[in-house]
Amino acid sequence: MANEIPETPNDRPGADLAGRRVCVAGLGVSGPPVARALLSRGAHVTVVDGRDDDTTRALSEQLTADGAEVVLGSTPLPEDCDLVVTSPGWRPDSPLLVRAVETGVEVIGDVELAWRLRPAHQVWLAVTGTNGKTTTVRMLEAMLHADGRNALAVGNVGTPIIDAVLPDEQGQVHDVLAVELSSFQLHWSNTVRPHAAVVLNVAPDHLDWHGGLDPYARAKGRVFARGTTRVVNTADEWSVRLAEEEGDPHTPAIGLRLDTPRPGELGVVEDLLVDRAFVPDPVRGAEELASLADVRPAAPHNVANALAAAALARSIGVEPGSVRAGLRAFEPEPHRISHVASVGGVDYVDDSKATNPHAALASLRAFDSVVWVAGGLLKGAEVDGLVAEAAQRLRAAVLVGADRAQIREALAARLPDLPVVEVAGPAEDAPAEHGVMDAVVAEAAALAGEGDTVLLAPAAASMDMFVNYHERGDLFTEAVKRLL
Known part of the structure; x- marks a missing residue:
């Protein structure tokens, strides 16, 4: 099978932005760099955001100095606007976007704009999934660097994608982009055609934004359209379906599996990729x-991630040794x-x-005997299937957070004899600086025995009790280290 980079089509509709009147919807992460990119191409830019706070006002001042018009506190569709570039988080039923569609104004996202502005030689390797x-x-980025490629990971991993398609101060651009794409971004992408792409998996998420599982999955499947080499997780039903139903049947489909590969996979x-x-x-x-x-950690789902990255890298001719070097x-x-840490024969x-x-x-599938720390905001997700699949691995559970009762009920229905402890807040006799996570870890340690793993895998968002999942994990880590 060919593994060289093909010529990239030089059909980039809308790349000529000089004189166009463009509305940038939202001053989130993507809004300011999108506005600056449009201004650098000679567009007349109006930025709108319904917020009017210290953060947006500071951004407004910067963009106004750069030459944009900024409207805060409301989101009107500017007169004579002929293109809207929306932030990924804006729902399709937002009044401005609905008005644009009704009046025939094209609506795209930051990824679509970046695709239209990219240099013709630049190759995109795309990754999506829940x-x-x-x-x-x-x-993937590590494998590309190990192979000597001028490559960069972009998207939700640090560098905004719009910045990666424009020349830097030295006039240089990266030859290859490893592109992380969300369902929101793909929803607003009309002509994006990566050289190769993978849908890692699909599970219920962001259903309120998309209006259901099927449209959410179909948004992910757009990554396979328009002649893209399809990398398919054969263990995931939606990955297989989307490759078949949304992809071009005339392009290669590369399978991934955690057992012996067939030709084309x-x-x-044994222990080799x-x-x-x-x-x-x-x-x-x-x-x-x-x-x-070479895969760290070597949990099954992470091995699948490594295989997906390897397939994308190999699609442009990356050497086998570079795959290994990149993983290391x-x-x-x-x-x-x-x-x-390991404390008393128990891994945390x-x-x-x-x-x-x-x-x-x-995460649960990576361990044989687990004291499960779970809970938070389930956002409407069901946990019955999760409990059924993980039942044989669970030794006990410690539940915390707003929706812990839903997890408790699922455990009681499937595993009525499983020890379950709920933690509503810090222990009464705990020092003031020790929060709820100290109580959680103390309860988990009391339930765990030698050979068990105390696993924080909440199955839920964190914002009911913590700033984000980073803080939740940091507090868990600090509490475990106090056990030492």
């Missing part, structure tokens, strides 16, 4: 890429199945990033 996106693009043979897709003879040949020991150089992000693991049931189940 869980695992950031880890996969970071692994990447997989695992193996490529039977990007080799001269996929029927009789294979290429060793790495070992399970890769530093896992915090709060993703991070081993905190922080996976605070498991903010939905699908992610929590993947």
Whole structure:
């Protein structure tokens, strides 16, 4: 199978922005760099945001100095506007966006704009899915760097994608982008065509924004459209469906599996990651890429992430040795199945990033005997299936957060004899500086025995009790270390 970078089509509608009247909807993370990119191309830019606070006013002053018009406190569609670039978080039923569509004004997102402005030689390798996106693009970036490629991970991983398609101060741009794409961004992308893309998995999430699971999944599936090489997680029903139903059947479909790969797939043979897709003879040949020991942590879902990154890298000719070197150089992000400590024969693991049931189940599957720390804001998600799948691994549970009762009920229905402790707040006799997480860890430690893993995999968002999942994980880690 060919593994060289093809010529990128030079059809970039809307790349000529000089003189166009463009509305930028929202002053979130993507809004300011989008506005500046449009101004640099000669567009007349109006930025609107319904907020009017210290943060937005400071941004407004900066953008006004750059030449934009900024409207705060309301979100009107500017007169004579012929293009709207919306922030990813704006729902399709937002009045400004509805008005734009009704009057025939094109609405796109920051990713679509970046695609239209990219240099013709730049190659995009895209990653989407409910869980695992950031880890996969970071692994991919490490593999590309190990292969000597001028590459950058972009999207929700740090660098706004619009900045990565424009020349830097030296007039240089990256040759390859490892692009993390959310369902919001893909919803507003009309012509984006990565060289290769993967849908890692699909599970219920952001259903209020999209209006249901099917439209949420279909938004993810847009990454396969328009001739993109499809990288498919064969263990995920939606990944397979979207590749078949949303992709071009004339483009390659590369499978990923956690057992022996078939021709045209990447997989695992004993303790090796193996490529039977990007080799001269996929029927009789294979290429060793790495070992399970090179994947950190080597939990099943993270091995799948590594295989996905390897498939995207191999699609542009990255050498097998560079895949291994990239995995070895890769530093896992915090709060993703991070081993905190071992105390009295019990391992304590922080996976605070498991903010939905699908992610929590993947984490639970990595361990045989678990005292599960769970709870927070479920945002309407169901946990019955999660409990059913993980039942044989659960030794006990410590529940915390606004929706802990829903998890307790699911556990009681499936595992009526499972020890379950609920923690509503800090222990009464705890020092003032020790919060609720100290009480959680103390209860978990009392329930755990030698050989168990106390696993923080909440299956829920954190904002009911913590600033974000980072703070939740940090407080868990600090509480565990106080056990030492």
